[in-house]
Amino acid sequence: MFAFEEVKGDKTTRYASMQQQLSALLEGETFWLSNLSNAASHLFHSLPDINWAGFYLMKDGELALGPFMGKPACVRIPVGKGVCGTAIKEERPQLVKNVLEFPGHIACDADSRSEIVIPLSVNGKIIGVLDIDSPKEARFDEEDLAQLEKYADILIQKTDWSPLFNN
Helix, strand or coil, X not given: CCCCCCCCCCHHHHHHHHHHHHHHHHCCCCEHHHHHHHHHHHHHXXXXXXXXXXXXXXXXXXXXXEEEEECCCXXXXXXXXXXXXXXXXXXXXXXXXXXXXXXXXXXXXXXXXXXXXXXXXXXXXXXXEEEEEECCCCCCCHHHHHHHHHHHHHHHHCCECHHHHCC
């Protein structure tokens, strides 16, 4: 059984602890839906000053809502639209200090002010994104980006994604 512990210390220490916790949380489980669900909950309860954490997955050429924690969200996002769709189109992470200044921002939660989105790539194919929102402007920085990319890499490595490729 996974025992959740509050993450303490400076940002680097907190992220290292979160990455270790994620590895323990996913130990012995490879089902993509379970792993994404637990990762969304883990992020939501571990990161301060966030109001949404979750995943969108590619389905029929657009992003479809996956497991998340937070208020109900947009169900479909076209590639190239909003922060998540832009991350897919540009095939690179998005670090947005103020979403109100992002052209074409999709406001699923009107309280969100900053956002970080990391594309999830499996065997060279982008299958979706990790999306985290905050009600605090400029909540995320380059260290958050680097550490959350490591977090996403752990999730990718410990999960069996093959069912998503067989649909």
